[in-house]
Amino acid sequence: MSRAEAERCVLAGRVAVNGVRTLDPERPTNPERDTVSIDGRPLRAARKVYLAMNKPAGCITTAKDPLGRPTAYDLLPPGAGSLQAVGRLDADTSGLLLFTNDTDFAARVADAGGGVEKVYVARIGGRLRPEDARRFESGVELDGTVTRPARCRVLESDERAARVEVTLTEGRNRQVRRMWEALGYPVLELERVRVGPVTLTGLAPGRTRPLDEFERTVILLEEH
Ligand code: URA
Numbered sequence: 196m197s198r199a200e201a202e203r204c205v206l207a208g209r210v211a212v213n214g215v216r217t218l219d220p221e222r223p224t225n226p227e228r229d230t231v232s233i234d235g236r237p238l239r240a241a242r243k244v245y246l247a248m249n250k251p252a253g254c255i256t257t258a259k260d261p262l263g264r265p266t267a268y269d270l271l272p273p274g275a276g277s278l279q280a281v282g283r284l285d286a287d288t289s290g291l292l293l294f295t296n297d298t299d300f301a302a303r304v305a306d307a308g309g310g311v312e313k314v315y316v317a318r319i320g321g322r323l324r325p326e327d328a329r330r331f332e333s334g335v336e337l338d339g340t341v342t343r344p345a346r347c348r349v350l351e352s353d354e355r356a357a358r359v360e361v362t363l364t365e366g367r368n369r370q371v372r373r374m375w376e377a378l379g380y381p382v383l384e385l386e387r388v389r390v391g392p393v394t395l396t397g398l399a400p401g402r403t404r405p406l407d408e409f410e411r412t413v414i415l416l417e418e419h
Contacts, residue, residue, distance in 0.1 A: 197277050205217060205220040205222075210232070212224055213230055214230070214232075226240055241276060243296060243297045244276060244296050244297075245297065245405060245406040245411055246271070246294045246405055247393050247395075247410075248267060248291070248292045248294060250270070250284055250288075250289055252287050253286060254266055254269070254270065256286075264286070268280075271294065272403060276296060277296060278294040278296050279295065279296070280294055281304045282305045285372070285385070287385070288387065289387075290315070290385075290386040290388055290395060291387045291389065291390055291393060291395050291398075293393065293406070299415070300414060303415060304390060310364060311391040312362050312364055312390075313364070314360060314362045314388050314389035315361050315371050315385055316350070316359070316388055317375065318356055318357070318358050319357050319359060319380040320380060320383050321379065323352050323357035325349075331345060331347045332345050332346060335374045335377045337374065337377065342363075342367070342370065343363070345364075346361065346362040347359055356383065360388075371385055372385065391413055392413040393414075
């Protein structure tokens with residue numbers, strides 16, 4: 196169930212910890228030691244699920260949209276259970292979006308302090324000057340703080356536009372777009388192609404696949 200549904204169950208008095216009813220949804224429990232039951236039936240932790248999605252542009256990363264726009268959650272396979280997107284991609288950004296019900300895993304990937312690399316391919320407008328690619332790498336001031344060191348590889352470049360591959364270790368709101376805009380280049384297209392060891396290879400737009408054990412382990416063991 197969702198966090199909100201779980202909270203309602205606790206407040207309705209349906210939940211007990213070690214046989215004692217609790218009305219406190221924030222009551223700490225240790226899944227290794229405590230037995231949590233609902234309506235007298237003991238619960239087991241949900242099986243951990245880790246999915247990679249190739250989000251198409253035009254979908255938003257919110258479970259429910261008051262404006263009725265298509266969401267990435269609509270594309271999850273039936274029966275995937277209650278999963279959360281790990282971080283967000285803008286509606287107009289396509290590419291790799293992870294989903295899980297493992298909060299530790301999600302925290303590792305999303306951690307603003309860095310660790311897990313996120314790689315994007317961007318098409319930016321204007322003639323890219325090499326010194327601006329270096330400025331992108333050494334950090335750009337956004338909201339009063341300088342972004343962490345990044346990498347920028349120029350894939351193609353002409354008088355009117357450039358295609359660049361950029362690697363970040365943080366995930367601030369609309370970070371890639373705002374960094375290029377701060378340097379004077381509009382982002383015309385943006386796709387995330389890799390998160391840590393997970394790539395988009397073989398994953399068609401709109402499709403999902405489970406992460407394999409190697410991918411999960413590398414992310415959980417990533418240095419911080
Ligand atoms: N940076 C952006 O600007 N947009 C995204 O969706 C992800 C990273």
